[in-house]
Amino acid sequence: MVAFALALLMGTAVYFRIWARQSTDPSFTVDDREELRRQFERANLEAMDESAEWRMKYDTEFAKNKQLQDDLLKAKASLSTSTKRFDLLKKDNEVLKRQIEIMKRQCNCTVPVLTQE
DSSP: OHHHHHHHHHHHHHHHHHHHHHHHOTTOOHHHHHHHHHHHHHHHHHHHHHHHHHHHHHHHHHHHHHHHHHHHHHHHHHHHHHHHHHHHHHHHHHHHHHHHHHHHHHOOSOOOOOOOO
16 A cells, blocks of 8 residues: 555656646647656556556455454364363263262172173
């Protein structure tokens, strides 16, 4: 944007300089004035084309960045949900381990160990 503004400012300065020279210098002919005007218009069109090209590149990169930000937010949300679920499962596991220990203490019977053959 700064480069575009600078190009517009320089174009305006060139235009005013041409205008000032035309009004003070009688050696400029109508053909010279037309040629300078055509050169100025050509340079102005090239600057606008370049500006449009850079704007298109900016818009493309902005869209890519927006998509990546959305994907990142989805991944963070998924990770947060998974972390919460994992914490709940760990708590449930601890509760179940305590219940097993309590049941083992309450049971005075001996249970034979089953072996797999």
